[in-house]
Amino acid sequence: xxxxxxxxxxxxxxxxxxxxxxxxxxxxxxxxxxxxxxxxxxxxxxxxxxxxxxxxxxxxxxxxxxxxxxxxxxxxxxxxxxxxxxxxxxxxxxxxxxxxxxxxxxxxxxxxxxxxxxxxx
Numbered sequence: 001x002x003x004x005x006x007x008x009x010x011x012x013x014x015x016x017x018x019x020x021x022x023x024x025x026x027x028x029x030x031x032x033x034x035x036x037x038x039x040x041x042x043x044x045x046x047x048x049x050x051x052x053x054x055x056x057x058x059x060x061x062x063x064x065x066x067x068x069x070x071x072x073x074x075x076x077x078x079x080x081x082x083x084x085x086x087x088x089x090x091x092x093x094x095x096x097x098x099x100x101x102x103x104x105x106x107x108x109x110x111x112x113x114x115x116x117x118x119x120x121x
Contacts, residue, residue: 023094047107049074056103057081062088 007015019025047055053074057064062084067077078100086096 052104052107053077053081055107056100059103060085060099 016025054064056062056078060081062081064081067080067084069077082093082096082100085091085099086093089096089099091099
């Protein structure tokens with residue numbers, strides 16, 4: 001499915017739904033959210049997108065330096081890492097993306113202290 005030049009809301013939703021059903025939907029939200037929440041706990045816990053992608057590449061023993069990054073978004077760089085992992089491990093691109101996502105989830109599963117959730121009067 002492809003968007004036309006002037007997509008309406010339903011066209012966009014159809015693409016999102018199809019992408020989700022076929023496992024091609026990924027969300028990259030701003031790393032600033034976790035960095036802000038965790039600043040008073042330990043600023044080294046929350047990684048920027050650049051730090052996160054670099055750390056994942058290191059953990060999976062991928063050649064991050066060989067990727068041309070100029071003019072590319074972090075999702076594009078992550079896509080290249082999935083392609084590298086697919087070739088390196090001789091697995092499908094989808095399997096490689098799953099591995100990358102699981103590693104990202106492990107690195108980003110950080111919760112603030114319970115006291116940060118309490119409302120102070």
